[in-house]
Amino acid sequence: MCPDSGVPAPPDDAVVGDAREVMSSGDIARALRRIAHELLEHNKGADDLVLLGIPSRGVGLARRLGALVEQIEGTTVPTGALDVTMYRDDLRGRPTRAPHPTTIPESGIDGRTVVLVDDVLYSGRTVRAALDALADYGRPRAVRLAVLVDRGHRELPIRADHVGKNLPTAHAERVRVRLTEHDDVEDSVAITGGGR
Secondary structure: OOOOOOOOOOOOOOOOOOOOOEEEEHHHHHHHHHHHHHHHHHOOOOEEEEEEEEEEHHHHHHHHHHHHHHHHOOOOOOOOOOOHHOOOOOOHOOOOOOOOOEEEEOOOOOOOOEEEEEEEEOOOOHHHHHHHHHHHOOOOEEEEEEEEEEEEOOOOOOOOOOOEEEEOOOOOOEEEOOOHHHOOOEEEEEEEEEEO
């Protein structure tokens, strides 16, 4: 229920009537291509890269980045998923969420550059949980963070290395990322809420 209204809250990934689109499908494609180039430039190639998406939409973004790196460099980048559900520090205050599978590529992560991929960077708590989860699977040489949207309002000292779009928002607003493979609609990023 929405607080003080008695009306059922919309599903967590619903876009309500006051949505304002800030990234189209084309914008998202261009941002991901730029991030793929940045990853290769910063890493001096793709040799030791591993891309791990944070469920749910981070997994699809990691796969897309992997495909783009392969197009650009001609090298397949190991890609997987890193679930952080049981590492979160806010489990008691949030609705129950079923864990997603974690899939670490066969090559592992020891001594490699791991790029954590997520859709939206907000407080930093999801990334902190991802760093804790990652430690259970090995010791990377370096860990980097790539996000489609950085909306600000950090609560922890965490910064993305690669950002598709910096999007200043109010606390009351929500950023909604829609991806074809997850939501079965055209890719988009929209802002909802905040009295707009």
